Amino acid sequence: MSDGINHHREGLTTSHHDWTMLQVGKLVENQPIVIIDANSSVEDASEVLLKQGVSSAPIYDSGRKMFVGMFDYSDLMTYILLVLKKMEVPLDDQTMEMRDLIQKTNRSQNVPVKLVSDLSGNDPFCTVLAETKLGGVVNDFGSGIHRVAVMDSQGNMTGVLTQSLTLDYLMRHLSEFPQLQPVMQKGLQQLGLTNIKVLSVTGETQVLEALITMSTHGVSSLAVVNDQGALLGNISMADVQHIMKDLRTSWLWLSCFQFVSKVRLTRGVETGEDQYPVLDVNAKSTFGYTLSKLQATKVHRLWVINDTNHVVGVVSLTDVFKVLGGYIDS
Amino acid sequence: MVLDLDACIESLFQRQLLAESVIKEICEKTKELLMTESNVVHIKAPVTVVGDIHGQFYDLLEIFKIGGYCPDTNYLFLGDYVDRGLYSVETISILTCLKLRYPERVQLVRGNHESRAVTSTYGFYTECMKKYGTSDVWHYFTDLFDYLTLSVVIDNMIFCVHGGLSPSIHTIDQIKVIDRFKEIPHEGPMADLVWSDPDPGREEFAVSPRGAGYTFGSMVVEKFLHENRMDHILRAHQLCMEGFQVLFDDQLSTVWSAPNYCYRCGNLASILEIGVEGERHFNVFEAAPENERPTPAEAQRALFSNGVPAGLFSNGGSNGAGVGGGGPNGSNGAMTFAGGANGSNGGIDATQDAIHYFL
Numbered sequence: 001m002s003d004g005i006n007h008h009r010e011g012l013t014t015s016h017h018d019w020t021m022l023q024v025g026k027l028v029e030n031q032p033i034v035i036i037d038a039n040s041s042v043e044d045a046s047e048v049l050l051k052q053g054v055s056s057a058p059i060y061d062s063g064r065k066m067f068v069g070m071f072d073y074s075d076l077m078t079y080i081l082l083v084l085k086k087m088e089v090p091l092d093d094q095t096m097e098m099r100d101l102i103q104k105t106n107r108s109q110n111v112p113v114k115l116v117s118d119l120s121g122n123d124p125f126c127t128v129l130a131e132t133k134l135g136g137v138v139n140d141f142g143s144g145i146h147r148v149a150v151m152d153s154q155g156n157m158t159g160v161l162t163q164s165l166t167l168d169y170l171m172r173h174l175s176e177f178p179q180l181q182p183v184m185q186k187g188l189q190q191l192g193l194t195n196i197k198v199l200s201v202t203g204e205t206q207v208l209e210a211l212i213t214m215s216t217h218g219v220s221s222l223a224v225v226n227d228q229g230a231l232l233g234n235i236s237m238a239d240v241q242h243i244m245k246d247l248r249t250s251w252l253w254l255s256c257f258q259f260v261s262k263v264r265l266t267r268g269v270e271t272g273e274d275q276y277p278v279l280d281v282n283a284k285s286t287f288g289y290t291l292s293k294l295q296a297t298k299v300h301r302l303w304v305i306n307d308t309n310h311v312v313g314v315v316s317l318t319d320v321f322k323v324l325g326g327y328i329d330s
Numbered sequence: 331m332v333l334d335l336d337a338c339i340e341s342l343f344q345r346q347l348l349a350e351s352v353i354k355e356i357c358e359k360t361k362e363l364l365m366t367e368s369n370v371v372h373i374k375a376p377v378t379v380v381g382d383i384h385g386q387f388y389d390l391l392e393i394f395k396i397g398g399y400c401p402d403t404n405y406l407f408l409g410d411y412v413d414r415g416l417y418s419v420e421t422i423s424i425l426t427c428l429k430l431r432y433p434e435r436v437q438l439v440r441g442n443h444e445s446r447a448v449t450s451t452y453g454f455y456t457e458c459m460k461k462y463g464t465s466d467v468w469h470y471f472t473d474l475f476d477y478l479t480l481s482v483v484i485d486n487m488i489f490c491v492h493g494g495l496s497p498s499i500h501t502i503d504q505i506k507v508i509d510r511f512k513e514i515p516h517e518g519p520m521a522d523l524v525w526s527d528p529d530p531g532r533e534e535f536a537v538s539p540r541g542a543g544y545t546f547g548s549m550v551v552e553k554f555l556h557e558n559r560m561d562h563i564l565r566a567h568q569l570c571m572e573g574f575q576v577l578f579d580d581q582l583s584t585v586w587s588a589p590n591y592c593y594r595c596g597n598l599a600s601i602l603e604i605g606v607e608g609e610r611h612f613n614v615f616e617a618a619p620e621n622e623r624p625t626p627a628e629a630q631r632a633l634f635s636n637g638v639p640a641g642l643f644s645n646g647g648s649n650g651a652g653v654g655g656g657g658p659n660g661s662n663g664a665m666t667f668a669g670g671a672n673g674s675n676g677g678i679d680a681t682q683d684a685i686h687y688f689l
Contacts, residue, residue, distance in 0.1 A: 232450070232451075233451065257451070260451060261451040261452070261453075261456075264451055264452065265414065265452065265453070268414075268452075269414075269591070269592045269594065269595065272568060272569025272591070272595070273527070273539075273540060273567075273568055273569065274442070274443070274448070274452065274540070275539075275540050275541050276516070276525065276540055276541035276542035277447045277448055277450070277451060278447070278516075278541075279541045280516065282516070282517060289537070292536070292537040293537050293541070295537075296536065296537040296538060296539045296541075297537075297539055297540075297541045298539065305516075309516075
């Protein structure tokens with residue numbers, strides 16, 4: 001629900017800001033802080049992400065009195081693949097934590113989440129001071145960092161600034177940033193976001209295979225297509241949360257088609273509203289419309305489709321910030 | 331093939347599935363009928379309006395019990411007949427037969443679930459495969475869905491649609507020129523009419539969190555009603571715990587007719603009875619009593635081995651094997667079913683994940 005203020009009508013904050021000058025501390029003001037205890041089990045940590053509705057949380061080691069990293073669905077997926085011995089990590093590349101983790105899982109011991117922290121190797125734990133300007137962080141977001149932990153000058157965490165949160169803030173306050181108008185009007189084709197080869201799997205592919213593909217290629221989601229190549233749905237790392245919930249590991253062996261179905265059915269009951277089967281945007285859409293849709297649906301990427309429903313590209317949050325970052329210098 | 335619609339309807343009231351060839355015929359005939367309907371069908375009160383049913387067949391029977399049976403009561407159904415519930419096939423079969431039998435007394439509007447893309451993964455496709463062994467029945471019905479009208483106007487005053495309004499549509503005439511005879515597109519006015527939702531916190535349109543359609547606010551509603559000289563918008567599409575919801579100073583209502591949605595939400599449902607003078611009354615009801623439903627196992631047994639319920643092509647006299655008395659005009663209201671109704675344990679376990687039944 002909106003805060004009740006009609007942003008088109010209010011005459012109060014019509015001062016024109018340069019959005020790149022926003023202090024990141026402001027964007028995470030009043031954010032409820034979600035922290036995972038370093039010694040909690042991976043299962044409990046997943047539960048925290050699920051319950052709080054976030055896709056990542058910092059891990060705090062109360063013994064060493066410090067943050068040791070982040071835990072997100074990417075790490076969870078890597079953990080699952082390691083446990084199921086579907087992933088081989090050469091001995092030289094194994095960190096001490098990883099060796100410890102593998103030993104523990106081999107002995108079926110409870111794995112503390114601190115060993116899974118940043119396991120995927122994507123998205124290492126990054127911190128920024130609250131006074132840092134958004135313009136500085138945008139480049140990080142555009143190169144694949146999904147979130148940064150915001151610290152005050154005493155080293156306390158004041159919040160986590162994610163790509164999603166940033167997009168949401170910018171869209172809510174769009175009228176205050178007229179300098180963003182030109183890029184909003186641009187078409188996706190103009191911005192080079194169509195005509196990209198995207199990774200896809202057919203509906204018949206097993207979920208486990210899909211996760212392995214994502215892990216191998218370092219992508220966070222795959223388009224699920226039918227045998228004519230038309231878009232049926234989407235499978236992403238965040239869907240791993242449904243497997244951890246109540247430890248429904250049997251879902252790993254479903255076909256992607258069945259899995260997507262189950263996830264959709266569950267989600268619709270919880271909200272009382274069904275979502276459109278595929279979250280996509282037409283190649284002829286504008287950047288602004290695409291951002292509105294990303295913000296409204298709260299997903300991390302939209303598949304770009306042509307008029308025959310074939311996937312011709314993808315717009316992820318990383319792509320969004322890459323584009324916005326490109327406009328800062330001009 | 332000579333179709334005995336009354337026999338079909340009676341079989342369906344007893345939850346016997348129709349043969350595939352019968353469904354094919356009924357769909358063909360209904361398409362011919364629907365083809366002549368405009369995208370905006372004008373009707374007069376009195377009429378009873380029904381929201382989402384989602385395959386909850388026993389609750390549809392409940393609706394007929396409390397609202398009256400066809401053709402004694404005029405009905406307007408606002409879509410979402412299939413998916414999620416366990417009896418989408420029975421539900422859409424009986425509604426199609428009733429439309430064909432009483433075309434002037436039954437109106438069927440298209441919902442966002444009357445679509446190939448949605449029914450592929452929300453349950454209807456899987457149910458058709460399970461109950462008929464092939465996808466033919468799913469094809470017949472989804473082809474039929476392409477013909478369903480998009481909206482109804484009651485007494486030139488109440489605009490009825492499944493979802494809501496569209497930024498591309500300001501007047502009723504603009505709806506009339508849409509080519510509706512196709513799968514619901516991802517975007518555009520036809521998609522908006524079946525996917526949009528009102529948002530009482532806003533005044534204008536915004537992109538919908540559903541990924542299709544828009545959310546629309548108070549100014550949009552006022553403008554639409556004023557421009558089209560109507561006084562109310564009636565729609566479904568969103569779960570209401572109380573069975574219905576009234577918004578924007580009584581300019582818009584949502585009616586929701588699937589109680590205890592998915593057999594677990596614990597919500598009430600309603601039907602909206604519109605009287606001759608335009609009086610509106612929400613008749614609220616709960617889920618049908620548990621002991622009148624067969625368990626999923628019994629539901630499977632009710633399907634005859636050759637898929638053809640006995641007695642279908644008779645002169646409407648004899649009933650099929652194992653079916654008790656109590657016809658559709660149920661003065662006693664109680665019906666017995668092919669599987670036999672049990673006592674207190676005969677109901678569907680509400681905590682069971684109904685979805686697993688299909689997959």
